[in-house]
Amino acid sequence: MRIIKRLANWFGLHPMAGDVIWALILVQPTLGNTLSLFTAEEQENPLGYFPSTAFNHVLMIAWGVSYAAPLIWRRTRPALMCTLLVVPHLVQLAVVPIPMFPNIFVLIAMFAVAAYGSERARRLWLALGVAASLAAAIKWTTGAAVGSQSDGSGPHDVVGIMTFLFVMLAASVTVCWLLGAFTRERFTTVRTLKDRADAIAAERDRFAQLAAEQERSRIAREMHDVVAHSLSVIVVQTDGASYALDQPGDAAAKLELAREALARIASTSREALRETRALVGVLREGEAPEMAPQPLLDEVDELIESTRVSGLDIDYAVDGSPEAHAPLGPARETAAYRIVQESLTNVIKHAGPGAHAWVHLTHSGTGLMISIRDDGNGADADDGHGHGLIGMRERVAPFGGTLAARPRLDGGFEVLAIIPVDEDGPPSDRRTGAEGPGAPAPLSRITDLTRNNS
Incomplete structure (x- = not known):
């Protein structure tokens, strides 16, 4: 399945490669159809069969290739494909008064130009496809009438057959064109949904980045408040302890004051270290630190008391x-x-x-x-x-x-x-x-x- 998916993705990125493969596949029955028009006897045939000569073989091979070669540009340049298909079909209308296998390429062309062509090309080739249906109905009906007269089977209702054939051919052309237009709309819808999904994903990434930046800003503010307050208290306590030791008086009392100051410094430092670890833990990827709860308004009393100390x-x-x-x-x-x-x-x-x-x-x-x-x-x-x-x-x-x-x-x-x-x-x-x-x-x-x- 993985290989099939990779191949599908590759052909999706290289549409012309897939069209070349299809052209090579379809050229074989096309050549078989054109070469089957030879007759063993070199005599005039009312259906347009040709004598089997080397020169005619070359012409028939070139004619068959001219049918299949335009399929190479089916998805990349559909208007060019339609233009190139006109030449062998005009030759067919001139020399062969019966339907042939490569005539199905007209339906492929109608689908392709409606699905991948420009708006102007879509309308133009739909009209030309209907006109070609009329020309083919007239030619093939006339050829069938000539063949029936040569066989002695008598005349037929030429107008009725021509009308029926035209309606069938025009309907086939129109249906293929509509299928191509539907495919085009589906591609457009899928592309729109994909673009929208990409835009949503990009917006989600931007929001995630913005949230991360806001979180970093919040952590920076928290770190500033915690560190600045704690260091200020530590500096004041250190200065107070130094001042107390330099004053005259009982040495034991001075040591007690210094010990109390050091105890307050240790308590403040431990509290600052605890909050700092909790904040910095957010920045560590792959870890789930135990976050201390953020201080609330009812903890202002404790802040006031610790600052008074x-x-x-x-x-x-x-x-x-x-x-x-x-x-x-x-x-x-x-x-x-x-x-x-x-x-x-x-x-x-x-x-x-x-x-x-x-x-x-x-x-x-x-x-x-x-x-x-x-x-x-x-x-x-x-x-x-x-x-x-x-x-x-x-x-x-x-x-x-x-x-x-x-x-x-x-x-x-x-x-x-x-x-x-x-x-x-x-x-x-x-x-x-x-x-x-x-x-x-x-x-x-x-x-x-x-x-x-x-």
Whole structure:
């Protein structure tokens, strides 16, 4: 079966090779038909038989080859095939008043030109095929009448026979032409479906590539947040331990402080290593790493506590309840967690010693607002390339959120992020129309504020 499939594919790619084989097969009965027109007696024959001479043999062989040779271009150049077939058929109409075997090549030509020819060639050769049917009906009917008179069998209804023969020949030509047109349409449909399937496959590959790029971007953001936060905490703890050892006082107390700092460094490093392994495991092909769950909004408390241990003074407050809006979902909660984490990392890196930070989460009917501000030194002028802020903006962008990061007028830095909920999601006992001094600020007002000051 595999060999047959390979041969079929090869002949499909080389149509002329298959047509040459068919021409060689059909030339044998064609030559047999033309050579059978010889008569043993050199006398005039009303049916057009010819004396068996060497010259006539050459003519008959050339005539038979002229019937079969055009089949070589059956699929590659069908209009040329039809044109070349006209010559031997005109010779037949002139010298032989009876049907011959190669006349079936007309039906093959009609099928081929309808299936593989141009639109103009299809119409032209259909009309010529019908005209050839009329010419053949007239010639063959006349030849049969002459033969019957020579045999003494009497006259026949020439007009009736001619009409019947014409209808049969024209119908055969038309049917073959229609079969070719149907085949052409089927080829077109198959080609269209194949092109559509290829386009769908290409689009699927593009989506897969885009998804892979998005996944790599997500992993890069996660790695940045994890590594930057953990290293910032480690640096602060290391500096604190060094400072404590350099101060005068009880050596045992200083060693205890240094030991606590080293313990915090070890804990932070282990946590960062665990998350890094989980993230990098996604990039390894052929493996199925155990992925740690992504941090959610209720883990912000632990993040605040771990950051406080590093020495940063943080005030943390939450206004409203998650029930005030539709569920955020894991993706939005992870984005909120990472924004808080990255903002606190920036406070540790840039605010300087003695800085104070405020983390404020506000749940409203339309989503979650995150506010992180500090009273430190603000961002340095040579603060790298700003990948952290870019990453935070990329986290809120898929949800239609906004993020503003800017220095404060009274010193320090602030980050305001808004993560709207999915409006199509199920509402969960939302509170609307809350007013009063304790109510959270309207989300639309905060959005305008961040856009005007970003």
